[in-house]
Amino acid sequence: MQLDDRKLKILQAIIHNYLETGEPVGSRTISKYTDLNLSSATIRNEMADLEELGYIIQPHTSAGRIPSDKGYRLYVDTMLKDKTSEVEYMKELFIEKADKLDSLLKQVAKLLAVNTNYASLVTKPQYRSKKVKFIQLTEVEADNLLAIIVLEGNIVKNKMISIAEVIDKEFLLKLNIVFNTFLQGLDLAEINMAIIQKMKEQAGTYGNLVSNILDAIAQAISEEEEVEIYTSGATNILKYPELNDRDKITELIGTFEEQEQLTEFMNKTEGADSGKIQVYIGSETAVKAMKDCSVVTATYEIEDGVYGKIGIIGPKRMDYEKVVSTLHTLMVQLDDLFRKKT
């Protein structure tokens, strides 16, 4: 059996209707709703076919049909093809000039959630090549050094280092030069024993101190290795009756709180192709708690090669068009924002 034009139209009508109502839709509804001018009986036959083809499901005998994951998939795919980029700038979108990336992203998450009425999440971009750009050691107190490490992309890390021996100002200057000349442009993997040895030699009697400082630097660089993720609007999920089941809610809100699974999922998400919007339906997400949800993600680019993700989590019957266009808009704006800043 083939999915001919008429079947497709009926399928779309079913999905459309279901997106609105959240109720299984029956043959009579379709018969009236569409301009196909077919009787409910005919629709019923077609629906039986569509069910056999796996696009729709009957929750129980004598109920209408609801879209299956496969059905949603088809719908989303064709929709995405049609509506490539009908970008309409959100008027309400007003991003306070926030200097801290963190708070900007938190705002974005909130914005998304409020605008769509679904749950949203935003990942903080990973600077994967963490090359050292600049290091500075400063004496804050007699027994406390402050190490400041600037990484590529102007990420600034800092770390206090307690020292036993009082350190001579002259020597601190020298130490600074040593660290900078040896480590500049390298990332964590490239700092090997040979380099460390050479540095220790230069430091003479202070060799021990060098180790300590190197440790601190290594720690500072590698911390926050895990992607940070910001979420908002988790409670929006409670609005949709099909998800409103004690256990489901517990699981869902739980995953939102824990974030681990979300992070993992967002990492797996394809994103090589910046600007592409992806839709994951039901079990396509591979997160058990979200098997009754759909997730739409988009990738934004802070600078070349540095990506973050923004996403929406909602019921399967979410308003895909709106979500996709909202995400698209926001993604473009984020891209712009960062482009301008650099």
Add this chain to the structure above:
Amino acid sequence: MQLDDRKLKILQAIIHNYLETGEPVGSRTISKYTDLNLSSATIRNEMADLEELGYIIQPHTSAGRIPSDKGYRLYVDTMLKDKTSEVEYMKELFIEKADKLDSLLKQVAKLLAVNTNYASLVTKPQYRSKKVKFIQLTEVEADNLLAIIVLEGNIVKNKMISIAEVIDKEFLLKLNIVFNTFLQGLDLAEINMAIIQKMKEQAGTYGNLVSNILDAIAQAISEEEEVEIYTSGATNILKYPELNDRDKITELIGTFEEQEQLTEFMNKTEGADSGKIQVYIGSETAVKAMKDCSVVTATYEIEDGVYGKIGIIGPKRMDYEKVVSTLHTLMVQLDDLFRKKT
């Protein structure tokens, strides 16, 4: 009418039973449960009195009684008096030596939630007097300065400053000295126009730059003005049927997500007296969404005068004893941890 000894015993029995079951408790139960050897009829009379006194409530005729807020209050107060400090170290408590305060506190929140099966929250301590200890300006790139500000308590802030004009190394050194001599030991409020004027004079033609840098410093100091708050285990709340109502849940989880109200509440919480444990029952919290919950908070001390709060949110019928002792233990451990470190 007076609350005599027998009435008190009955009240305690009622509360005790209700804490366990979550069901209204009837006279017969008490008659059997206690060692008072009273018939249910007598208990009934006493219960009628207790109700008149406002300690217990009857949800509807022909239901048992449940404690009122006033009843809980009494219970908690006497209990706290009795069990001052029966501290039992949690064996599972294993705090990874985390250098970042943030992740430590996140762990604490989680620990609390897991241990008690309620929702938990932890506020990050506020360093209220933010005096400048040390400032350093460094040239990272030709058009980018990095300002590092160390505040009292070794809080390090940093900020990138884009500059138009290339700056001379000599002068940068001088600028550093100027900033340090003028600003050291001052907090935001103490940096007044007179000081700023003097600094500009010293800077000569670079006066403009000084303004920019001061702006950046001011921003860096005042950012994160809002108390940060970490929460965990919000889903635990779903476990208790008396809170398991759609609207209540939405509200509760919502306040947990938004955090604003929580922050506000935790701020209002009394805490001058470090080590004191406070219990807020029902509407005592003044957060509408939490009117059916109780909150228990404790104050920990990072260093002299720097306090943070840890707290538990649960149903009114929470296991107060356990919660109080858990909080106490953790509070003491946190105190120790920081004391040792300094």
Add this chain to the structure above:
DNA sequence: TGTTAGCACTCACTTGAATAGAGTGCTAAT
């Protein structure tokens, strides 16, 4: 005078049957 037994009464909750309603599948007619 405080305590207790007993009884009538109340009220929420459960159960089960009846009913309505939505929707299907199939058959026969067009």
Add this chain to the structure above:
DNA sequence: ATTAGCACTCTATTCAAGTGAGTGCTAACA
């Protein structure tokens, strides 16, 4: 190929009756 019509299925709602926990009150008792 399409449609009308009918029997059938299954869910959800409604309603009545029954159950049981618990109370309040009264009268008897120590």
